Every structure is written in structure tokens, then in C-alpha cells.
Amino acid sequence: MDLRHQERLAGLRELIVGARRSTPEPEVSRDENEPEQPEAAVEGTDWAETLHLVHRAASRLVSTDERVRDLEAELRELSDSAAEEIQRLRAEVVELQRQLDAAENGRRHAEDWLRRLHTAVLEQFGAQLEPAGETATQVSVAS
Numbered sequence: 001m002d003l004r005h006q007e008r009l010a011g012l013r014e015l016i017v018g019a020r021r022s023t024p025e026p027e028v029s030r031d032e033n034e035p036e037q038p039e040a041a042v043e044g045t046d047w048a049e050t051l052h053l054v055h056r057a058a059s060r061l062v063s064t065d066e067r068v069r070d071l072e073a074e075l076r077e078l079s080d081s082a083a084e085e086i087q088r089l090r091a092e093v094v095e096l097q098r099q100l101d102a103a104e105n106g107r108r109h110a111e112d113w114l115r116r117l118h119t120a121v122l123e124q125f126g127a128q129l130e131p132a133g134e135t136a137t138q139v140s141v142a143s
Helices: 003-022 039-129
Strands: none
Touching: none
């Protein structure tokens, strides 16, 4: 018997003991001429109430078990959907990282071409601008 069932049985025992304590003893009026009833007959009403409490507790246990199963199923569904969402987001992060790397490579390539163009302009037109009194302006591009 596992721990959960033992805890439920202990709870039922506590309910039964509590019911016995809270149930007042029935007052029995006896005639002196009437024969004495056995103890079991007098306690029969207590057992009926106890049995009723046990049935109520058992039905509560059944409904609680059903609720637990429903909640566990809902938890599994949420866990599965969360795991799928995590996988989707990880794949999206990988794709965005790939796009970032491609953009970074494109930026480096563009900067290289801008440097080449700048150097070519200075080489071609820099000599022509100096005799006119103008100095070539250098553009620095961060690497």
C-alpha cells in the first residue's frame, strides 16, 4: 500500500473517530419489565451514522481523485505545450542568430568596399584637388 492510500485511510479513521465523538449517545428509556438489549443493538445507530460518514468521505475521495487526475492531465498538456514553445523559441533564436551573423558579414563587406572606394577616390582625385588649394578629406570608418 503506498503512502497516499495510507494517508487517506488515516484521514478516514480520523473522520470516524471524530464522528463518534461528536455524535451524542442516544438516550434509551427502558422499562424495568423490558429485557436488556445487547450492546450491539444500542450501538447500531452509531454504526449507521459512521457508515454514512464513511460513504460521504469515500465519495469525497473519489471526487478528489477525479479532480487530481484532471489537474494532472491539464498539467501534462501545459507541460507539453510549454516544451513545444521552448523548442520553437530556441529554433527562432538560432535563426535570428544566423540572420545576425549574415548581417554582420554584410556590414563588414560594405565597410571594406567603402574603404576601397575612398582610397580610389583619394588616389584619382586627391592629386587634382591639391593644386587647387583644397585638401582631401579623409573619412574614417570604424572596423
